[in-house]
Amino acid sequence: MPHMPIIHEVQDYESWKLIFDQAADMRMEAGGCSYQVLHYENDPKKVVYLSKWTSLDHAKAFFESERVLNIRKAAGVKSPEFTYLEELEAGAVRVL
Numbered sequence: 001m002p003h004m005p006i007i008h009e010v011q012d013y014e015s016w017k018l019i020f021d022q023a024a025d026m027r028m029e030a031g032g033c034s035y036q037v038l039h040y041e042n043d044p045k046k047v048v049y050l051s052k053w054t055s056l057d058h059a060k061a062f063f064e065s066e067r068v069l070n071i072r073k074a075a076g077v078k079s080p081e082f083t084y085l086e087e088l089e090a091g092a093v094r095v096l
Contacts (some may be wrong), residue, residue, distance in 0.1 A: 001033070001058045003085040004063070006049045011076035013044060019075040026067075027051075031058030056084050 019037040020037075027035075031054035040046040053059040063069060063082055072079065 001087055002053045002055060002059055004049075004051045004059050005083055005085070006051075006063075006080045008047060008072075008080035009045050009078045010047050011045070013039070013047065016047065016075045016077060019071060023068075023071055027062065030062035031055060032062070038039060042044075056086065059084060 017037075018030060033052040035049060035051040038048040038050070040048070051059075053062075060082075
């Protein structure tokens with residue numbers, strides 16, 4: 001399953017999160033399957049968005065679209081660097 005880690009700076013997390021949540025249906029329709037949102041321990045404005053997608057083509061089409069570019073601008077996000085990853089292996093160290 002393709003993975004998409006994005007690290008970007010946000011001006012205000014709560015404002016960013018509101019717009020992020022409003023785009024949930026759009027991500028799902030584009031092929032988004034799941035996500036996690038994290039931030040740097042010492043820099044809460046640096047947000048890490050990890051997501052899984054149905055295909056790399058779907059992820060690229062979504063993140064590189066004009067519509068998503070405009071949403072990032074409205075959310076106060078500096079343009080991130082995109083990394084598209086294909087999973088080779090997954091496992092668990094210990095069952096939690």
